[in-house]
Amino acid sequence: MAFDLNLSQDQRLIVEAAAALLAESFPLGRLREARQDDLAPLCAFGAFSLSASEEEGGSGFTIVEEALVHTLLGRHLLTTRSLATTVAAAVARSVGEGALATAIASLGRPVCAGLPGAQGILVLDPVPNAAVLVFGDRQLSLVETGAVREQPGLGHSVAVALAGGTGSTLASTDDPARLAAADLLVSCHLLGVAEGARDLAVAYAAMRRQFGKPIGAFQAVKHHAADMAIRAEMLSAQRDMAAIALADRRPDAAFQVAALRRLAPPVALANARACIQLHGGIGFSAEADAHHFVKHAHALSRLGEAASLLDLPSPMAPRQPAAERT
Amino acid sequence: MQLTTTPEDETFRTAARAWLAANVPGERPPREGKAAADFTRAWLRRCQQGGWAGIAWPRQYGGQGLPPQRILIWYEEYVRARAPSVLDGSFVALNHAGPTLIACGSEDQKAFHLPKILSGDALWCQGFSEPDAGSDLASLRTQGVVDGDHLVVNGQKIWSSYSDHADYQELLIRTEPGSRHHKGLSWVICDMRAPGITVRPIRNLAGVSHFAEVFYDDVRIPLSSVVGPLHDGWRVAMTTLGFERKTAAMGLQFELGVRIEDLIALARPRAGTALAERLADLRAEAAALRAMTYRTVLREPVTPSDGSMMRLYFAELAQRIFAAAMDVLGPEALLDGAWSHDYLEAYSETIAGGTAEIQRNIIAERVLGLPRE
Ligand SMILES: Cc1cc2nc3c(=O)[nH]c(=O)nc-3n(C[C@H](O)[C@H](O)[C@H](O)COP(=O)(O)OP(=O)(O)OC[C@H]3O[C@@H](n4cnc5c(N)ncnc54)[C@H](O)[C@@H]3O)c2cc1C
Numbered sequence: 001m002a003f004d005l006n007l008s009q010d011q012r013l014i015v016e017a018a019a020a021l022l023a024e025s026f027p028l029g030r031l032r033e034a035r036q037d038d039l040a041p042l043c044a045f046g047a048f049s050l051s052a053s054e055e056e057g058g059s060g061f062t063i064v065e066e067a068l069v070h071t072l073l074g075r076h077l078l079t080t081r082s083l084a085t086t087v088a089a090a091v092a093r094s095v096g097e098g099a100l101a102t103a104i105a106s107l108g109r110p111v112c113a114g115l116p117g118a119q120g121i122l123v124l125d126p127v128p129n130a131a132v133l134v135f136g137d138r139q140l141s142l143v144e145t146g147a148v149r150e151q152p153g154l155g156h157s158v159a160v161a162l163a164g165g166t167g168s169t170l171a172s173t174d175d176p177a178r179l180a181a182a183d184l185l186v187s188c189h190l191l192g193v194a195e196g197a198r199d200l201a202v203a204y205a206a207m208r209r210q211f212g213k214p215i216g217a218f219q220a221v222k223h224h225a226a227d228m229a230i231r232a233e234m235l236s237a238q239r240d241m242a243a244i245a246l247a248d249r250r251p252d253a254a255f256q257v258a259a260l261r262r263l264a265p266p267v268a269l270a271n272a273r274a275c276i277q278l279h280g281g282i283g284f285s286a287e288a289d290a291h292h293f294v295k296h297a298h299a300l301s302r303l304g305e306a307a308s309l310l311d312l313p314s315p316m317a318p319r320q321p322a323a324e325r326t
Numbered sequence: 327m328q329l330t331t332t333p334e335d336e337t338f339r340t341a342a343r344a345w346l347a348a349n350v351p352g353e354r355p356p357r358e359g360k361a362a363a364d365f366t367r368a369w370l371r372r373c374q375q376g377g378w379a380g381i382a383w384p385r386q387y388g389g390q391g392l393p394p395q396r397i398l399i400w401y402e403e404y405v406r407a408r409a410p411s412v413l414d415g416s417f418v419a420l421n422h423a424g425p426t427l428i429a430c431g432s433e434d435q436k437a438f439h440l441p442k443i444l445s446g447d448a449l450w451c452q453g454f455s456e457p458d459a460g461s462d463l464a465s466l467r468t469q470g471v472v473d474g475d476h477l478v479v480n481g482q483k484i485w486s487s488y489s490d491h492a493d494y495q496e497l498l499i500r501t502e503p504g505s506r507h508h509k510g511l512s513w514v515i516c517d518m519r520a521p522g523i524t525v526r527p528i529r530n531l532a533g534v535s536h537f538a539e540v541f542y543d544d545v546r547i548p549l550s551s552v553v554g555p556l557h558d559g560w561r562v563a564m565t566t567l568g569f570e571r572k573t574a575a576m577g578l579q580f581e582l583g584v585r586i587e588d589l590i591a592l593a594r595p596r597a598g599t600a601l602a603e604r605l606a607d608l609r610a611e612a613a614a615l616r617a618m619t620y621r622t623v624l625r626e627p628v629t630p631s632d633g634s635m636m637r638l639y640f641a642e643l644a645q646r647i648f649a650a651a652m653d654v655l656g657p658e659a660l661l662d663g664a665w666s667h668d669y670l671e672a673y674s675e676t677i678a679g680g681t682a683e684i685q686r687n688i689i690a691e692r693v694l695g696l697p698r699e
Contacts (some may be wrong), residue, residue, distance in 0.1 A: 005624040
């Protein structure tokens with residue numbers, strides 16, 4: 001029993017190992033070549049089944065460790081397939097499709113993230129023979145699609161395809177706990193985007209010189225940077241709260257996750273935007289890395305929607321109504 | 327990372343909840359003047375009689391010596407029971423002066439002052455800012471000249487909250503002749519009834535007076551009232567600011583969490599979609615503020631300035647919440663009421679205790695490591 005928000009020894013080890021792996025295999029610079037991420041190193045790490053029990057072929061951690069690792073994936077702007085793979089495997093497990101779950105987590109059955117669009121399902125970062133995890137209206141469905149047609153994506157650097165029709169449904173759930181776990185991980189990727197954008201901007205501000213000094217010495221720049229730090233800090237604090245609540249099945253879990261999922265998109269986008277701004281002209285170019293944060297923020301934000309926060313009871317509700325109304 | 331309470335923690339919660347339900351005053355505290363100070367003293371006395379004095383203070387100084395999770399539980403129950411705001415005439419005593427004496431005071435100073443603070447017999451104010459020394463606090467000029475075993479103080483402080491009815495002041499003055507900046511300052515205990523002190527209350531933009539100018543005209547303060555070494559007041563003052571940013575803020579931050587719930591309840595019948603969306607955003611932000619509050623007391627800080635991010639986030643969120651309240655109220659926003667008053671009071675959040683601009687500089691330099699100007 002503990003009341004403590006420091007990383008445990010285990011958590012520190014996982015985070016350090018994941019960070020080292022990501023630095024080695026997924027440096028940001030890789031995004032300058034239009035190649036799809038190869039998820040094999042993450043699969044070897046067990047990244048897609050961290051919270052599955054050992055009998056289920058997982059690592060027996062909780063959603064808390066999963067949240068920490070997925071935040072790091074977000075920082076490295078990993079393909080949304082990394083997120084869809086973890087979530088799809090968990091959905092399959094939860095509906096009793098253990099073999100399918102194992103196939104997904106071991107990348108035998110690739111999974112892409114998808115969202116319902118006006119002309120059919122938009123498939124993000126499409127790869128051959130993939131099933132598509134559709135982030136619907138409070139519903140997650142893993143489906144087979146027919147042939148997909150690649151489309152020019154946002155800024156010509158988001159890979160998108162359109163699936164004409166859907167085939168069979170492999171697994172599907174509207175279980176609030178499952179949806180909450182997915183919302184948590186989507187938010188973790190968005191948090192990672194916010195943290196990565198902050199770090200890239202701060203590193204640039206310390207290095208780039210104008211008027212004879214680093215631009216980071218100017219207050220206008222500092223204040224942008226401070227705001228990026230506050231937004232990321234606030235979101236990561238809420239990430240911890242939501243992840244722990246969900247892991248412990250606390251009564252406020254749905255509330256905490258809904259708050260997190262609501263906060264995450266504007267935070268990621270604001271940091272991504274400030275990151276471009278602080279880079280000046282190079283930030284507007286497709287040759288630097290800053291623009292990828294904006295595009296990832298938009299793609300991730302579309303994956304499902306937060307549960308309606310005003311319909312959930314708050315853990316800070318007063319014990320009796322206010323005496324005066326105005 | 328774990329937030330698992332023990333059965334003893336839950337027993338503590340139940341006891342706190344029951345005591346608060348039975349003892350929280352039904353009436354809203356008076357806004358200013360002697361009535362407000364008397365209300366504060368009575369409330370502190372009642373807390374002490376109930377065994378809840380000095381929640382965050384060590385046991386050996388009359389506090390409860392509670393571990394962080396109990397302090398969190400206490401303040402959550404406190405605000406949910408609508409107990410009096412912690413930002414009143416006791417704030418400086420409980421959160422600045424007392425902790426500073428505990429950290430830097432002499433045994434005599436501790437023995438004399440700490441019990442009086444917990445019982446509500448001594449309210450304190452802070453005399454740091456001066457007309458020409460605000461953000462640049464270290465440029466302060468109020469002077470203390472050593473004369474035998476006394477300091478003779480001349481000068482002026484300003485914005486000293488609750489100084490009109492305080493018993494003591496934590497006073498930061500220049501004691502080393504010719505010294506500059508943060509060198510040569512001393513942190514002294516000033517008896518507000520000492521001859522030569524004049525307090526002139528200043529009305530704030532919300533129409534009430536809870537801060538004041540304080541003038542010192544040959545005020546004699548015994549050298550035994552210097553806290554820490556003479557001329558080493560800056561270090562002592564920094565101890566105070568450090569405390570301010572941890573447990574002191576907890577009650578205020580949780581209180582904001584209750585205010586957004588009240589605002590949502592108030593708005594429900596009148597909220598259109600746009601307003602509902604805004605309230606949902608604010609509720610999410612208040613949840614994150616609570617998460618940050620937990621984090622600051624339950625996690626080793628990466629840098630000592632981590633709390634400055636929470637402080638600024640709180641300040642700006644409070645302003646957003648009260649601005650939304652004005653829109654919820656509609657035409658009634660123009661009447662003096664609890665919400666409209668607090669809306670105006672919230673303008674101080676990004677000024678008092680270090681302006682938002684200064685906080686951003688601190689975050690950029692000390693958290694992010696950007697170069698100094
Ligand atoms: C409600 C309230 C209660 C207070 N209570 C107390 C109290 O009890 N005791 C006490 O000692 N003081 C108290 N204060 C004073 C408070 O600490 C000061 O007001 C604050 O530090 C700012 O100083 P200033 O008012 O002189 O503003 P200034 O320092 O003159 O600032 C004016 C403006 O310039 C900006 N600015 C100044 N320097 C910089 C810089 N380097 N970079 C960027 N921007 C800058 C500021 O951000 C601000 O916007 C209180 C203030 C308020 C509003």
